[in-house]
Amino acid sequence: MGLHSNITNALERAFAGPLADAVKPFTGVHIVRSFIDPVTEEGRVETVEYKGQGVFDNFDLTVVDGVNIEASDQQLIALASQCERQPEVGDKINGYEVKAIQIDPANVSYTALLRRI
Numbered sequence: 844m845g846l847h848s849n850i851t852n853a854l855e856r857a858f859a860g861p862l863a864d865a866v867k868p869f870t871g872v873h874i875v876r877s878f879i880d881p882v883t884e885e886g887r888v889e890t891v892e893y894k895g896q897g898v899f900d901n902f903d904l905t906v907v908d909g910v911n912i913e914a915s916d917q918q919l920i921a922l923a924s925q926c927e928r929q930p931e932v933g934d935k936i937n938g939y940e941v942k943a944i945q946i947d948p949a950n951v952s953y954t955a956l957l958r959r960i
Contacts, residue, residue, distance in 0.1 A: 850951045851924055858896070858922060868896045869919070871936045873928065893928035897921030897953075899937075916942075917957040923950060930955050 858866050871893045879886035898920045907914050917939060923929070923946075930953055934941045939957035946953055 847949050850949050854922055865898045866896050867899055869937045870894055871930055871934050873934045895921050895926030915959055919955040919957055921953045923952060
């Protein structure tokens with residue numbers, strides 16, 4: 844087993860075990876804008892819905908600066924193996940908009956900054 848598999852298995856066990864009561868399902872919506880006609884300024888907008896589960900948490904007060912991270916922002920930590928799609932900036936998740944997304948170096952989990960819509 845490689846490092847990626849070891850980390851994924853350990854986190855999946857933690858999500859199913861000690862963190863099970865904190866893990867919540869979520870639904871994300873990604874908006875895809877297709878070609879826009881420059882003359883009519885019309886185009887198609889498609890939405891892609893995806894599901895996953897993760898831990899929603901408040902940010903520590905020491906990192907809240909009122910500009911980049913507001914007091915009402917949420918942090919979502921989700922396992923890549925339990926998400927149908929990687930969240931992107933601008934996606935909508937459970938009434939929040941993804942403002943920033945960070946992927947760990949092993950590509951095992953996503954950490955998203957969410958702001959209430």
